[in-house]
Amino acid sequence: MDKNSEELIDQVNHVGVVGKKVESICNSAKNVESSFERLERKIREPYDRAKPLHTASMNLHSTLVILRGATRYLHLSRRLALQIAETSPQKQTIDPHAILRAAKTVAELSLSSIKVITDAIGAQVLETPQLAMLYITQTHVSTTLPQTIQRLQHQASKPPTFLMGPILYILSPQTFPAQIRNAVSASAGTALLVIQRALTSGSMVRGGQTRTGGVDEARIIWSGLERAFRDVQREGRGIAILENGLSSSTEEIDDEGDVVSGLLELAKEGKEGLDGVAPTAWFWRECASGMDKRFRESCRGKFECGSFRLTT
């Protein structure tokens, strides 16, 4: 002990120092513990209480989105059903304004905002199979709506009206130029068909008779041609009405909210449109080209076919 007294004293001192350090650490630990208790009291416990409330709130929000979307969809669908009834094919005359109103509702139903809602409904139905009835919105969007669009497009074109262009644009802005082109070409096709029929009417009456023709055959040919050119005039008139309707529209707003040029310009310059010419010019160009071919065939001409350009 005498030998190691100094060492022992050092050790005792060291124990004292350690003791003081332990005491200070204990104090710090107590502080940490009380801080933790305070944190737990002020944050974790309220969080635990709030968490189920938050989940319930989120579920309620989803339910509200679905209900709001479904209500909006039902409202628009009901409105469309009433408007479609106004355009029933059984009616003798269909007011083009009624078709325009229905087209506007179809456009609202096709909006991306409605699609977001129907997608949300789809996602919710996956989570909650009991809500499978809501799939009706998807079915409506993917099948019924395209059929309705097709019917309205057809009704807007037969016969062409002043509102035909705006209706076709509202129903399908992307395919609008191609639709106008198809409608004008179809009209020219109809005109050419009646000319073709008139030119063959003489041979129809000649069937079983003489090969030299006669007064009857000539009369049939001319009366047939008169009727045919009246039909050509009617088809041309329809296209002129369509063009007037397109000319009177100024600017339209597309799906992205961008301003696009007037409908006539869109029909002329748009993708798969009228190649830079007006509908009437396109119509008469096709009529002229087709008539030239048919008259040449009828008269068996042996000269080269001319080309027809009309750029007004």
Added chain:
Amino acid sequence: MWFISADDLASPFLARTLRTGFPRLQNMVREAVIGSRDDANESYSGPEVVLMLQSIASVQQSR
């Protein structure tokens, strides 16, 4: 069912009838184009009138 042969379509009688009545045919064409316009004016002779009259020119050239 009764079919029309190519011979029936290209009838000399039809060609002759159209050729002899060509002014009548021209009038029909002109009236169809002008009548389709809003501003129906008999003296109108726009590009579509010219084009459509050209389309029946083969009638006169046929022999």
